[in-house]
Amino acid sequence: MINVTKTYLPxxxxxxxxxxxxxxxxxxxxxxxLAQQLEKGLKEYLGVEYLSFCGNGTIVLQMALKLLEPAGExxxxxxxxxxxxNVILWENLKPVFVDIDPATYxxxxxxxxxxxxxxxxxxxxxxxxxNACDVEAIEKIAQKYNLVVIYDGAHAFGANYLGKSLxxxxxxxxxxxxxxxxxxxxxxGAIVTNTPERHEKMHLMRAFGHRGDDYFFMGVNGxxxxxxxxxxxCNLPMVPQLIQARKAVCDVYTELLDWSxxxxxxxxxxxxxxxxxxxxxxxxxxxxxxxxxxLAQHEIVPRRYFYPSLxxxxxxKEAEACPVSEDISLRVVCLPLHAELPHExxxxxxxxxxxxx
Numbered sequence: 001m002i003n004v005t006k007t008y009l010p011x012x013x014x015x016x017x018x019x020x021x022x023x024x025x026x027x028x029x030x031x032x033x034l035a036q037q038l039e040k041g042l043k044e045y046l047g048v049e050y051l052s053f054c055g056n057g058t059i060v061l062q063m064a065l066k067l068l069e070p071a072g073e074x075x076x077x078x079x080x081x082x083x084x085x086n087v088i089l090w091e092n093l094k095p096v097f098v099d100i101d102p103a104t105y106x107x108x109x110x111x112x113x114x115x116x117x118x119x120x121x122x123x124x125x126x127x128x129x130x131n132a133c134d135v136e137a138i139e140k141i142a143q144k145y146n147l148v149v150i151y152d153g154a155h156a157f158g159a160n161y162l163g164k165s166l167x168x169x170x171x172x173x174x175x176x177x178x179x180x181x182x183x184x185x186x187x188x189g190a191i192v193t194n195t196p197e198r199h200e201k202m203h204l205m206r207a208f209g210h211r212g213d214d215y216f217f218m219g220v221n222g223x224x225x226x227x228x229x230x231x232x233x234c235n236l237p238m239v240p241q242l243i244q245a246r247k248a249v250c251d252v253y254t255e256l257l258d259w260s261x262x263x264x265x266x267x268x269x270x271x272x273x274x275x276x277x278x279x280x281x282x283x284x285x286x287x288x289x290x291x292x293x294x295l296a297q298h299e300i301v302p303r304r305y306f307y308p309s310l311x312x313x314x315x316x317k318e319a320e321a322c323p324v325s326e327d328i329s330l331r332v333v334c335l336p337l338h339a340e341l342p343h344e345x346x347x348x349x350x351x352x353x354x355x356x357x
Contacts, residue, residue: 002345004303006338007179008242010234018230027226031207034229038185041236046157046165048192050199053229054206054222057154057176057189061087063205063222064150064172064191065122067198068093072119075147077107078311078325080126084152085310088124096120097311099322103266105129105279108324109137115320116141122148127156127166128306129334130276132268135161135169142171150174153192157183158243158274166271167192177232182246182276183239185232188224245339246275249346253278253335256350261357277305278335280353285330287357292333294356300349305334 018034025033039053054060065074065087074088078097088095096115101108107125123142125133133151142149149169154176156166167173177188193199204211209219263281267273282288288304295302309329311319335349 002300002336002341002349004301004305004334004336005180006340007184008235008238008339010231010238015230015234018233019227022226022230029223029225031223032226032229034226034233035224038229038232038236041233042190045236045239046167046192048165048168050193050196050202052191052199052202052206052222053185053224053232054189054191055224056187057174057178058083058087059206059220059222060174060189060191061124061150061152062091063202063220064148064174065091065093065124066205067201068121068148070121072121073117074122074124075107075112075115075120076124077126077128078309078319078322079105079107079128079306079329080152080310081154081306082310082313083154084124084126085313085316093121094119095310095316095319097320097322097325100128100325100328101134102324102328104131104133104268105265105328106131106133107138109134109141112138112141113145116145116147120145120147122150124150124152126152126154127159129265129279130155130159130166130274131265132159132161132166132271134268139169148172154181155276156274157181157276158239159276160272161268162270168194170194171198177228182242182274183232183235185224185228185235188228188232242339243274246337247273249337249339249341249343250275250278252343252346253280253350256347256354258354258357262353275337278337279305279332280335281328281332283331288331288333291353291356294352295349298348298352300336300352302333302335304329304332306332 151170151173159166173192177185205219206222309325
C-alpha cells in the first residue's frame with residue numbers, strides 16, 4: 001500500500017536516549033527542559049524571536065483568535081483544512097469567506113477589502129501547500145483597517161519567502177507538528193508572534209493563564225510534553241535532508257506527468273519551497289474520481305486535499321459563494337509524497353495517471 005504520506009521516524013536509539021533523560025529527571029510536562037530545548041532549536045532554525053511550542057496546530061489558532069476583542073468577523077479562506085474554519089466557529093466568531101487566487105490557491109487579496117465591515121477583527125489566511133500568501137498586500141490592508149493578521153502555516157514549516165521563514169510574517173503564524181507533517185513531534189504545534197507582549201500572552205494562555213500563584217487571564221491547557229519534544233529534537237536536524245528527498249520525488253512527478261491535461265498551483269515568486277505536498281488538478285471531478293479509482297486498484301492512496309470548499313461545509317448556516325475555490329476543490333488531489341518514497345513508485349504513479357487521462 002502506498003499512502004499519501006508516511007511518518008518519518010528517527011533513529012530509535014537516539015529517541016531512547018532522550019527518553020532516558022526524561023526518566024532521569026522525572027519531569028514529563030509543564031515546560032520541561034526538552035520542551036525548552038526544542039523551542040530554542042525551532043527559533044534558531046526559523047530565525048524568529050518569539051515562539052511557543054504547544055499541543056497541536058489547532059489550539060494555537062484558537063489561542064490567537066482568543067485575543068481578539070470584541071467578538072466579530074474573521075475574513076478567511078475557503079481553501080484549507082477544516083480546522084481553519086472550525087476554530088473561528090469554536091470561538092464564537094463569524095467566518096467571512098473570500099475566494100482564492102486561481103493561480104496560487106491562497107486567499108485573493110484583491111477581494112478582501114470588499115468584505116471588510118465595522119465588525120471585522122482579523123484576517124486568517126492559509127499558506128496553502130506551503131505556498132506563500134501575498135503577505136505584502138495583506139499587510140497593507142490590515143494596516144489600513146487596523147486588523148490583526150493570522151497565518152495558518154500548518155504546511156509552511158521549512159518554507160522561506162524572500163529569505164525569511166514563511167512563519168515570520170503576520171501578527172501571528174501557527175504551525176502543525178502532526179505526525180503527517182514534514183517536521184513532526186507526533187502531535188504538536190507552535191505559534192510565532194512578533195512582539196514580546198504577544199509572546200507573553202501566548203506563554204500564559206497555553207498554561208491556564210497563570211504563573212505560579214499569580215493569575216492574569218483565562219487560559220487553556222495548550223502545553224506539550226517532554227515525550228513529544230524528544231521526537232522533535234530528533235527530527236529537527238533532519239529537516240534539510242527531508243526537504244531535499246521530498247524535492248527529488250516531486251521532480252520525478254513534474255518531469256513525467258502529462259501537463260497538457262493537468263495543472264498545479266503557481267508557486268509565489270521569491271518562495272523557497274518545502275515540498276510538503278504535491279497537489280495535482282484534473283480537468284474535471286469525473287476524471288479525478290476515475291483516476292483515483294484506478295490508483296486504488298493498484299493500492300495507491302492519494303487524498304482529496306482540500307475538499308470540500310469550506311464555504312460549503314454542511315454545518316454552516318450561511319456562507320459566501322467562492323466559485324474559484326469550489327471549482328478547484330472538486331478537481332484537486334494530493335499525490336503520495338514523503339522522503340522515503342521510492343522514485344520507482346513515483347514513476348509508476350505518474351505513468352498510471354497519464355494512461356487514464
